[in-house]
Amino acid sequence: MLSGKxxxxxxxxxxxxxEKPISFSxxxxxxxxxxxxxxxxxxxxxxxxxxxxxxxxxxxxxxxxGFHAYAGGAHAEIEALNQSGEQAKGGTxxxxxxxxxxxxxxxxxxxxxxxxxxxxxxxxxxxxxPRVSGKGISLLKEAGIEVITGILQEEIKWQNRxxxxxxxxxxPWGILKWAMSLDGRTALPNGKxxxxxxxxxxxxxxxxxxxCDAVIVGGGTVRADNPLLTTRGIAKPEPKRVVLxxxxxxxxxxxxxxxxxxxxxxxxxxxxxxxxKDFQAFKKGPEFLELSSTEPRNLVIELAKKGCNRVLWExxxxxxxxxxxxxxxxxxxxxxxxxxLGGIPSMTPSADFGFDSMSQVIQLNNLHFQRRGNDFLFNMxxx
Amino acid sequence: MLSGKxxxxxxxxxxxxxEKPISFSxxxxxxxxxxxxxxxxxxxxxxxxxxxxxxxxxxxxxxxxGFHAYAGGAHAEIEALNQSGEQAKGGTxxxxxxxxxxxxxxxxxxxxxxxxxxxxxxxxxxxxxPRVSGKGISLLKEAGIEVITGILQEEIKWQNRxxxxxxxxxxPWGILKWAMSLDGRTALPNGKxxxxxxxxxxxxxxxxxxxCDAVIVGGGTVRADNPLLTTRGIAKPEPKRVVLxxxxxxxxxxxxxxxxxxxxxxxxxxxxxxxxKDFQAFKKGPEFLELSSTEPRNLVIELAKKGCNRVLWExxxxxxxxxxxxxxxxxxxxxxxxxxLGGIPSMTPSADFGFDSMSQVIQLNNLHFQRRGNDFLFNMxxx
Numbered sequence: 001m002l003s004g005k006x007x008x009x010x011x012x013x014x015x016x017x018x019e020k021p022i023s024f025s026x027x028x029x030x031x032x033x034x035x036x037x038x039x040x041x042x043x044x045x046x047x048x049x050x051x052x053x054x055x056x057x058x059x060x061x062x063x064x065x066g067f068h069a070y071a072g073g074a075h076a077e078i079e080a081l082n083q084s085g086e087q088a089k090g091g092t093x094x095x096x097x098x099x100x101x102x103x104x105x106x107x108x109x110x111x112x113x114x115x116x117x118x119x120x121x122x123x124x125x126x127x128x129x130p131r132v133s134g135k136g137i138s139l140l141k142e143a144g145i146e147v148i149t150g151i152l153q154e155e156i157k158w159q160n161r162x163x164x165x166x167x168x169x170x171x172p173w174g175i176l177k178w179a180m181s182l183d184g185r186t187a188l189p190n191g192k193x194x195x196x197x198x199x200x201x202x203x204x205x206x207x208x209x210x211x212c213d214a215v216i217v218g219g220g221t222v223r224a225d226n227p228l229l230t231t232r233g234i235a236k237p238e239p240k241r242v243v244l245x246x247x248x249x250x251x252x253x254x255x256x257x258x259x260x261x262x263x264x265x266x267x268x269x270x271x272x273x274x275x276x277k278d279f280q281a282f283k284k285g286p287e288f289l290e291l292s293s294t295e296p297r298n299l300v301i302e303l304a305k306k307g308c309n310r311v312l313w314e315x316x317x318x319x320x321x322x323x324x325x326x327x328x329x330x331x332x333x334x335x336x337x338x339x340x341l342g343g344i345p346s347m348t349p350s351a352d353f354g355f356d357s358m359s360q361v362i363q364l365n366n367l368h369f370q371r372r373g374n375d376f377l378f379n380m381x382x383x
Numbered sequence: 384m385l386s387g388k389x390x391x392x393x394x395x396x397x398x399x400x401x402e403k404p405i406s407f408s409x410x411x412x413x414x415x416x417x418x419x420x421x422x423x424x425x426x427x428x429x430x431x432x433x434x435x436x437x438x439x440x441x442x443x444x445x446x447x448x449g450f451h452a453y454a455g456g457a458h459a460e461i462e463a464l465n466q467s468g469e470q471a472k473g474g475t476x477x478x479x480x481x482x483x484x485x486x487x488x489x490x491x492x493x494x495x496x497x498x499x500x501x502x503x504x505x506x507x508x509x510x511x512x513p514r515v516s517g518k519g520i521s522l523l524k525e526a527g528i529e530v531i532t533g534i535l536q537e538e539i540k541w542q543n544r545x546x547x548x549x550x551x552x553x554x555p556w557g558i559l560k561w562a563m564s565l566d567g568r569t570a571l572p573n574g575k576x577x578x579x580x581x582x583x584x585x586x587x588x589x590x591x592x593x594x595c596d597a598v599i600v601g602g603g604t605v606r607a608d609n610p611l612l613t614t615r616g617i618a619k620p621e622p623k624r625v626v627l628x629x630x631x632x633x634x635x636x637x638x639x640x641x642x643x644x645x646x647x648x649x650x651x652x653x654x655x656x657x658x659x660k661d662f663q664a665f666k667k668g669p670e671f672l673e674l675s676s677t678e679p680r681n682l683v684i685e686l687a688k689k690g691c692n693r694v695l696w697e698x699x700x701x702x703x704x705x706x707x708x709x710x711x712x713x714x715x716x717x718x719x720x721x722x723x724l725g726g727i728p729s730m731t732p733s734a735d736f737g738f739d740s741m742s743q744v745i746q747l748n749n750l751h752f753q754r755r756g757n758d759f760l761f762n763m764x765x766x
Contacts, residue, residue, distance in 0.1 A: 182717055182747060182761065183733040184567010190739050321725060334565055336719070338763055340745035342704060342736035346729055350566040353725035356573050362723035364565065367757060374750060376761070378565065380721055 024148070027122045030054055030094045031151040034124070035159060037067040037076070038096050042159075043211035043235060044070050047307035049163040051076040051097045055083070055118070058090035071307070075100065077109040081116050089117030096156050098127040098149075101136040110139050120146040124156040128167045162310035165330065171300045172308040174328045175212065176320055177205060178349040179335035179375075186317070189343035191224055197335045201375045205314075208333065210235035213308035214265075216299070218319040219245030228255045229314065230262050238262035239312075242303070243286075244319065246294050259286055267302070269294045296323040321351040324362070329382060332364065336376040407531070410505045413437055413477045414534040417507070418542060420450040420459070421479050425542075426594035426618060427453050430690035432546040434459040434480045438466070438501070441473035454690070458483065460492040464499050472500030479539045481510040481532075484519040493522050503529040507539040511550045545693035548713065554683045555691040557711045558595065559703055560588060561732040562718035562758075569700070572726035574607055580718045584758045588697075591716065593618035596691035597648075599682070601702040602628030611638045612697065613645050621645035622695075625686070626669075627702065629677050642669055650685070652677045679706040704734040707745070712765060715747065719759040 038052030045051075045068055053076035055064035064087075066079020074082075077099050081088055093099075099109040099121070113121065121140055126149070127133050137147050157164060162173035179197040180186050187193035195202070209215050210231040221227065222243055229241045241256050241264045248268050250257070256264045264286035270293075291298040296319065303311055313323050323329050334349075341347075355361050364380035371377075421435030428434075428451055436459035438447035447470075449462025457465075460482050464471055476482075482492035482504070496504065504523055509532070510516050520530050540547060545556035562580040563569050570576035578585070592598050593614040604610065605626055612624045624639050624647045631651050633640070639647045647669035653676075674681040679702065686694055696706050706712050717732075724730075738744050747763035754760075 180567055181744070182715070182763070184563055184731055185733075188738055188741065188744075189735065192739070192741055194741065196741070324723070332565075336761075338747040338750050338761075340707070340733055340736065340747070342733045342738060344735045346731045348567050348729045348731065350568075350723055350725045352572065352727045353723065355571055355724060355726075356575070358571065358575055358577065358579070361564070361571075364721040364723070367721050369752075369754065369759060371752065376752060376759075378721075378759075380565070 024151070027094060027148065027151045030056070031096065031122065031124055032155075033065075034076075034094050034096045035152060035155055037065055038159060040067055041069045043213075043239075043310070046163075046213045046309040047071060047166070049097055049160045051095065053077045053080040053093060053095040055080045055088055056092045056094070057084075057087045058119075060092070063087045063091065072105045075106060075109050078106070078112055081112055081118075084116070090119050091117075092120040092122060093118050094122040094151075096124040096152075097160075098123050098125065098132055098134070099136045099140070100127065100129075100132050101139050102132065108136075110136050113140065113145070114143050118145065120148070122148045122151055124149075124151050125153050125160070128164055161330075166304050166309045170304055171297070171328065172213065172304050172311045173330050174300065174311055174313060174323065175208070175331045175333065176313040176323065176329045177208065177333040177335075178320070179337065180349050181337050181339040181341045183340045183342060184349070185341035185343060185347050186349050187347035188341055189345065189347065191347070193225070193347075196337045196339065196341075197375050198337070198373050200373045201335045201337075201377065204335075204372060204377070206231045206234055209239055209312055212239050212310045212312040214240040214242050214303055214311040216242040216244060216311055216313050216315060216319075218315045219243060219247060219250055220316050220318075221314070222250050222254050222256060224316075226251070226254050227314070240265055240303075240306075240308070242267060242299070242311075244268075244294055244296065244299050244315075257286060263287065265289055267291055267294070267299050295326060296328045297326040300328050317347075317349055317351045320349065321353060324350075324382070325353065331382070332378070332380050334378040334380075335372070336378065338374055338376075407534070410477060410531065410534045413439070414479065414505065414507055415538075416448075417459075417477050417479045418535060418538055420448055421542060423450055424452045426596075426622075426693070429546075429596045429692040430454060430549070432480055432543045434478065436460045436463040436476060436478040438463045438471055439475045439477070440467075440470050441502075443475075446470045446474065455488045458489060458492050461489070461495055464495055464501075467499070473502050474500075475503040475505060476501050477505040477534075479507040479535075479542075481506050481508065481515055481517070482519045482523070483510065483512075483515050484522050485515065491519075493519050496523065496528070497526050501528065503531070505531045505534055507532075507534050508536050508543070511547055544713075549687050549692045553687055554680070554711065555596065555687050555694045556713050557683065557694055557696060557706065558591070558714045558716065559696040559706065559712045560591065560716040560718075561703070562720065563732055564720050564722045564724040566723045566725060567732070568724035568726060568730050569732050570730035571724055572728065572730065574730070576608070576730075579720045579722065579724075580758050581720070581756050583756045584718045584720075584760065587718075587755060587760070589614045589617055592622055592695055595622050595693045595695040597623040597625050597686055597694040599625040599627060599694055599696050599698060599702075599706075601698045602626060602630060602633055603699050603701070604697070605633050605637050605639060607699075609634070609637050610697070623648055623686075623689075623691070625650060625682070625694075627651075627677055627679065627682050627698075640669060646670065648672055650674055650677070650682050678709060679711045680709040683711050700730075700732055700734045703732065704736060707733075707765070708736065714765065715761070715763050717761040717763075718755070719761065721757055721759075 034052035038050040064080040064084035366381040368379040417435035421433040447463035447467035749764040
């Protein structure tokens, strides 16, 4: 991790020292480096945010780097301080998120910063956690440390959009994904859909799952496609596989019922047709969760409580449409394959939103596009 | 049109002369210039091909340029020879298509070439017209003219794909166009579709129509949308507007019935529900065409006979699907708008092709893509 003095700044090293004023923009590339460090563990830190940190000595030489790798693991600042050791004295800590000042699973980072002899802390974004928000910075300032804030804030908000959305709304950031043909079909009239998209697109979906804490399908998808829903080993542990089912009418031999490779959560309403105990014959069976009703919103609130920052909807048209209507979807990935499938009745990615005027339709934003082999991939936001 | 000596070749002018051998590749940029000239009248020459020509004097200076502007107008070679005048003597004619050697609407170009004193003719593609094919070249060679063939052949085939397809198959090159939402809908459940795509995309459609000889819709589209189907003045004359109707049940006040701005052809089966004379009250009424049945293929064979090289299908799902099944569609343009419309039953761009396995579905080729404002535009080929 430690790469010595940044090449980018090597020529500045001799000129910048504690005696001369340092401009605000001087910290931007260092904060970008901290953001890049944070991104290494994207998908692994929930319910925590992504955080990265670098430490410079009093001559602005890079002496420590760190990132928060997983919930319960050391915070980014501590990783970086451990690398820096005695050299941190008189140095600068650059960290993407405000250092914590409370005991969570680990001791407060502010304590370690004070002990280290760091004399300047550069912070990207204030911690939205009400236990911290601004208090960490106040505590450092009171101890005589120079604190600079607001460097690359928007980038850090974007990087942590799932965490921030969950903290604000009590629901995880929802991503909806589907693959369709050029004539807007997700399957043939007989239900066959293997495969509309090409292998490279499906590998992309495995990587997308790895960035999520849970992958959600409905009972219909389990019955029709019997999916595995794993990252094929990219994420360890695998994201939680979630089935939202009215009936609990799930084939006992479906792949999701084997939880030896990944956890499965079966969410159902108060009066399912069959009982969870039917599935307990499995060595390590799925977890069951009773909801007051099988509404997508009820499910995601429970998933947020279980620590999910980001969930992936890989469900059929009806559940996808209901998830959108209940504001459980914030981002969409659509793979478009250069094929025509046709069909009456047609298998389409969405059901009815109840729109009867073009002014009511859902307008997507933040349009991104890429070519993936012969497929086309769109990524957009709902708001 | 005449721009004097090409800037690109100005430094070569002094080195290349009739005494020294000229390499095959020397002619490529000149042929490209002839192709560019030909493209100026794209959409205006049917039933003729696009043809462009340049003439160099004996010192390889550009002295004449021309293109075939419209059927009945002068051929490209004649335009270029007229510009060159006496200077053509001992010079080189570069022309995208083999010069004609028969009397059509105009006298044979080979006669004019021989009279001009041109000593070398560089030809891109042999004329597929059986009255010419190779005969024009033989005639020139017999008269002692050096003839070079095959320069940029593939580019010229692509430029003239509509003409070549029509000559080979007796049917026009068919283009299918639709606009849909990210969830594959062409309209709301109540049929409203104004507007899915944005103004810039609709202007593109006007320009696309201008490259076509006819724009085809079904009776259902006339009843539902009452379209104007013109280029909004880009093409003069406007392409022919064609309605393929089983019932002849068309509103008498529909825009297509007013033929003062563009021709309208109403194609119907042998036993329509109402008679063409019902529409003759209009000052300049539509033309009526009785087909043995209202199959897309029957229609396009008749349109080829009327001189159409290229037609645009702007019809609904049922007619589009039937046109594809009957091999009347060779190319597709799809506009994708970043919106979700939903709907059950859903308004989709295609109907049933009868596929029950993914190995049967239509695989499109020659994939092209561009961003147009917030819309995405795909262009693909069927074979």
